Amino acid sequence: MAHESPSDSRSWSEARLLDWIGRDPRRRSDAALLELEGGRWALCVDQVAEGVHFSAEVDPALAGKKLAARNLSDLAASGAEPRYGLLAISADGRSEHWMREFIAGVERELERFGAALIGGDLSRIERGFLASLSVGGIVRGEGLQRDAARVGETLYVTGALGGSILGRHLGFDARVEVGRALAERCGVRAAMDLSDGLALDLARFARASGVGAQLDAARIPIHPDAEALALRDGRSALEHALEDGEDYELLFSSSLGEARLRELGVPAHAIGVVVPAELGLGLRLGAELRALAARGWLHGVGAEERASFCVQSESEERTSALGRALGRAAVPGAVLALDGELGAGKTCLVRGLAEGLGSSDRVSSPTFAIEGLYTGRLELHHFDAYFAEKAASYLELGGEEAFHGGGVAAVEWAERVEAFLPTDHLRVRCEHLGPERRRIEMRANGPFSERWLAATVETLAAELGPLPPRDRKSDRP
Numbered sequence: 001m002a003h004e005s006p007s008d009s010r011s012w013s014e015a016r017l018l019d020w021i022g023r024d025p026r027r028r029s030d031a032a033l034l035e036l037e038g039g040r041w042a043l044c045v046d047q048v049a050e051g052v053h054f055s056a057e058v059d060p061a062l063a064g065k066k067l068a069a070r071n072l073s074d075l076a077a078s079g080a081e082p083r084y085g086l087l088a089i090s091a092d093g094r095s096e097h098w099m100r101e102f103i104a105g106v107e108r109e110l111e112r113f114g115a116a117l118i119g120g121d122l123s124r125i126e127r128g129f130l131a132s133l134s135v136g137g138i139v140r141g142e143g144l145q146r147d148a149a150r151v152g153e154t155l156y157v158t159g160a161l162g163g164s165i166l167g168r169h170l171g172f173d174a175r176v177e178v179g180r181a182l183a184e185r186c187g188v189r190a191a192m193d194l195s196d197g198l199a200l201d202l203a204r205f206a207r208a209s210g211v212g213a214q215l216d217a218a219r220i221p222i223h224p225d226a227e228a229l230a231l232r233d234g235r236s237a238l239e240h241a242l243e244d245g246e247d248y249e250l251l252f253s254s255s256l257g258e259a260r261l262r263e264l265g266v267p268a269h270a271i272g273v274v275v276p277a278e279l280g281l282g283l284r285l286g287a288e289l290r291a292l293a294a295r296g297w298l299h300g301v302g303a304e305e306r307a308s309f310c311v312q313s314e315s316e317e318r319t320s321a322l323g324r325a326l327g328r329a330a331v332p333g334a335v336l337a338l339d340g341e342l343g344a345g346k347t348c349l350v351r352g353l354a355e356g357l358g359s360s361d362r363v364s365s366p367t368f369a370i371e372g373l374y375t376g377r378l379e380l381h382h383f384d385a386y387f388a389e390k391a392a393s394y395l396e397l398g399g400e401e402a403f404h405g406g407g408v409a410a411v412e413w414a415e416r417v418e419a420f421l422p423t424d425h426l427r428v429r430c431e432h433l434g435p436e437r438r439r440i441e442m443r444a445n446g447p448f449s450e451r452w453l454a455a456t457v458e459t460l461a462a463e464l465g466p467l468p469p470r471d472r473k474s475d476r477p
Contacts, residue, residue, distance in 0.1 A: 029145045029208070030074035030192055031137075040139040042080035046070040050129040054170065060098045062170050064105025064131075070195070071135040072113055072174035073248045077193040079144040079183025080137030082113045082176065087120035089131045106133060113176050140184050144252070148189035149209035153253035155272040156261070161198055161249065162226025162241035169246040181265045182252055191252035197245040197296025200423065203281060204294075205251060206274075207419040214282040215272035215292060223247075242283075245297035278388030280418035291339045291415030293427050295445055308443040309457055315436055319345045320352035322440060322460060326426075327356020329455035332378060332406040333448070337414035337421055340430035345438040346412045349430065353410055354380050365412060370394045371402070379407035388416035395420045424448045 031044035046067065050056055054063040068085070075082050087106055091099060107117045115135065158175055175193075182188040190209060194201050198220070206213045217238055226240035253274050254261065261268035275282075281292040313319040326336065326349075336353065338346040351363040359376035365384050366372040370391050372382040381402035385391035391413075400420045402409050414421060424446030431439040444450035 029147065030077040031080065040143065041136050042075055042078040042139050042143060043134065043136045044071055044074040045132060045134040046074060047130060047132040058170065060102040061105035064102040065109045066170050067131055067133050068106045068109035069172060069174045069248065071133050072176055073193040075135060075137045076175045076179030077144060077191050077250055078139065079179045080139045081180060082110065082115035082135055082137040085110050085115055085117045085133055085135045087117060087131065087133050090123045090125045091129045092125055092127050142183065142189060144179060144183050144189060144191040146190060146192040146205050147208040149205065149211050149253040149274050151211055151274050151276055153255050153274045154270050155213060155253050155274060156268045156270055157194065157221065157249050157251055158267050159249040160221040160223035161194065161247045162223050162237060162244050163229040164225065164244055164246040166225040166229060168225060172248045174248060175250050178250060178266055185264045186254060186256060186261060186266060188252050188254045191250050194247045194249050194251055195245060197243040199242040199292055200294050200296025201251060203418060203423065206281060210277055210419065212275040212277050212279040212281060212419060213272055214275050214284060214289065216284045219271050221269045243295045277419045278392040278416055280415040282415070293443065293445065294418065294423060308441065309453060310441040313345065313438040313440055316348050319348045319438055319440065320355065323349040323352020324356035325456045325460035327353045328459050329452055330357060330378060330408045331452065333404065334408045334452050335403050335422055335425040336410040336428060337425050338410065338412045338428045338430065339415050341432060344430035344432045345440065346430050349428065350382055350410045357408065371399060381407055381409045383409065383411040385411060385413040385416040391417050426452055
């Protein structure tokens, strides 16, 4: 059998790889917990690449500090006491002084928390710089994992969020002592570190624990850097707090109150509550509870730009045309997650999707059957999660396999089964503006769905003519 070359297939996606790697439960958290001679250990690995995690102009010692701190943050999310590190570096022909400064930065940061750099590996490459660090630490007691949150617990973060790109992404301190306090003094069992954005990491946290979550926007601590960044790019400070990433604070759930946690040495900020999985992810803005999309930082082609597209539909035919464009551009594994109230146009959009996939079947909302299956160029799995508890039970029993197969999946009322959705999906929100008018906004949540969205816009433009510039939008984190 011939081997596939790196250029033979579509570019890799962090979301898809994480779903695949996580098929083994031991690989779903920030660090693996192992029973070894002499006690329980947490082991983790992380890396930095020049041009991705730091720029070429950055002090190499600061880049090394960041690599160590990223690993220490994972150990903090496991409640571990750091002990040992192994460093592997692949570098081009840069100076030996630069290399020594980088390694010294790693070593000093580990030593700050009582760990030692005990070995590693070096290799020469033609261009660039990549370093990987593995760190192990002792866990006293049960430790922390992201799959232990329980319904009714309060959700907390340990500090302000957003705008880290203004400098904090390099100079942060891992919450090692806080993680140990959570595990050893506070009885907390569920935690993870916030590296890819609160909204995206919360979705991972909820999915691992089999729960949902509702946040209160007014209680999310927003860093001044997020406020400063909002003045520059027009996105709200709250969006930055939810989506920017590289905050390296801890997210955890607990039945203890905020005051008691602070007495025990934890800088806790209550931001929401753990709810049943069928309620999905929600964000409360005053009296309104909205669905919270799992947006954040995803590695892979196109990760530097999250695309969205918004259009107003004046008729069912225009809504169907958008659906047909989605169907014509769809490839195996595409997942469409639809939010919006009754009568907002979700099912009409799916009808167009089925037509675009070449299906002649009559599409209706499968509210009571949960799933409808339509045959065309690709199979279309049409889910309706209006009855959230019934839909969640169906997906738990294996229905979610439709999200990872060779067909296309469309989920109405997707916010009610958020925990079951693959991270990389195309999010669609339909709003009812009048008897015939609908507002339809689509946002990619990863490189795979971004390519689908781009192809859809091109297909739609070919069918309906050039689209107004206001219908196209691109956000940079």
